[in-house]
Amino acid sequence: MSDVAIGAGKPLPDVTEEARVGRRRGVIARLLRQRSAVVGLLLLGFLVLVALLADVLATHDPIKVLLGVEPGIRPRTPPCVHLLGCTASLPEHILGLDGNGRDEYSRLIFGTRVSLFIGFVTVFGAILIGTVIGAVAGYAGGRTDNILMRLMDMLLAFPALLLALVIVTVLGKGLINAMVAVAIVSIPVYARVMRASVLSIRELDYVTAARALGDSPMSILLRRVVPNSLTPLIVQATLGIGTAVLEVAALSFLGLAAQAPTAEWGTMIGNERNQLFTAPWLILAPGVALTITVLAFNLLGDGLRDALDPRLSG
């Protein structure tokens, strides 16, 4: 009875939905107020710069074996920087040489290119497929939803790296196959995120309005539902790049992804894993590089999530 009365006002509607666009300019400002996001952005900017300028920054050809080319060179020669007191008679190598007598520093620089490429391409592929699966499952509902999401559950049931190992074993080793494997493994994450936001968007009045206007389901999905469901996906993708880089590096470490002589951080660690105590810099350098990369994406992802979620902003 209580709601049959003149002027019975409803509580103010939730404005988070419509506020998304209005906040787009605000999002960048908010992102820049987050310390972690700024650190992540700076690190990522640094990495991208290194990757782009690899040819300039590298002192040597990353895959050229220098044994016998330069005097006084042995495998795993320690770092030698003339400015820091290394004898001028020895050739300068900032991070020394690896087990095959290649310049470790140059390999590290070029490895940035490979890792960023791996991260972006892998996640892009996974998002493309995951988004389609999630959007169709969420919008169609019923049996279609059930079948697609149970398939995704099956993928999720395996530990990611183990499943990636299986897929690489089936496809054969190689960097591209490893990226395909990691992409497949991460599809369910994006499918789930997409499905969840489609489920909430499709109940909104403007989707009903589009149906009442006579728009076709496919058009509604592409015009109304998907564009409004992307925000959580962007956050997930940023966090996902770090994971993808790490997983491909792990496969490389096991010798299943990037093949010699490609300069790839996982491979570099894998090749020298027995020399941890005799030549620790050969493990440390690519290890730190990987850490920084993953950290950059995670910090940025966390920052983006906070900036895009009005409930978390103070």
Add this chain to the structure above:
Amino acid sequence: MSAALPVPPSAATGGASGAPAARGGAARGVSAEPLVEVRGLVKHFPVRGGMLQRTVAQVQAVDGVDLEIHRGETLGLVGESGCGKTTVGRLILRLIDPTAGSIRFDGADVTGLRGAELKPLRRRMQIIFQDPYASLDPRVPIGDSIGDGLRVHAIGTPKEQREKVRRIMDLVGLQPYHARRFPHEFSGGQRQRIGIARALVLEPDLVVCDEPVSALDVSIQAQVLNLLKSLQRELGLTYLFIAHNMGVVEHISDRVAVMYLGRVAEIADRRDLFTDGQHPYTQALLSAIPIPDPELRRRRIILAGDVPSPVAPPPGCRFHPRCPLRAELGNPHVCETTDPPLKPIGGSDHAVACHFRGDAALEQPVT
């Protein structure tokens, strides 16, 4: 207006009645054939549970509703939250599929239409929503939102579409420069105008207004109601006006239907209903309207208890567990056993579903 739009050819085939096509044009203006005719409309939503998602119960949101909406009139549909009034609106718009019953629109049975068959019909019936915040796509400039119907139905060149949008915006009191702005830049009342413009751009015959002013400030409510009224006069619109606010319904409606728990309890001309409401539930609703005069006091009928769950509605008359009249009459048995049909009073438009009201009251022995 698009009153001359052809009825979709497929629409006629779905009709169970003999000559649906003949009824379209011939009857108009003479016997005032209703624009919308709803018979025995039922919508049950399954409640799923358990591991296998089996249907464990049915929410009987709408359970046997008969309605007619005449051309050019406003039929108010009132009732408490959860009584099924919104569901009736969506069923008539064919946004959800009825469990049973039939819906005739402009003489043609549209109950069986599916998917693309509905598209020609969509052009002729539109909806205005309650929540002006959720009803507009936040990423689309409002000019595009308003013109969306023209795009969907491929009406006119882009230039003609823009011109049409501009005219509609002018009609609802929006400025041309608003077209490029986004929904968040508008107030609730303005957004409701945008929603109205979007619904009207296709020049529909029927507009279902689903609580269009419930989310607005009282001061804005009157503006939007008056806008709806003047648009109705100018464009010859027919409204199904869903609301829970008796005052709003009295202001805008020509006829009013009162719903309770998925059924129509009473239907009458506005004046009849507000001065001579017969159903005990209607009377309870009327007694709850505040009178803007502190000197006057009305005897308020306070109903006991809550609305029963539509999953398991009470047997017999759905209102009987809360009915003050039944208590007054000494709890007659018939209320618990027999569902009262909607019976006309004195052969007029006024009909009431109660064993003890209307013409039937005289014949019905009190047990």
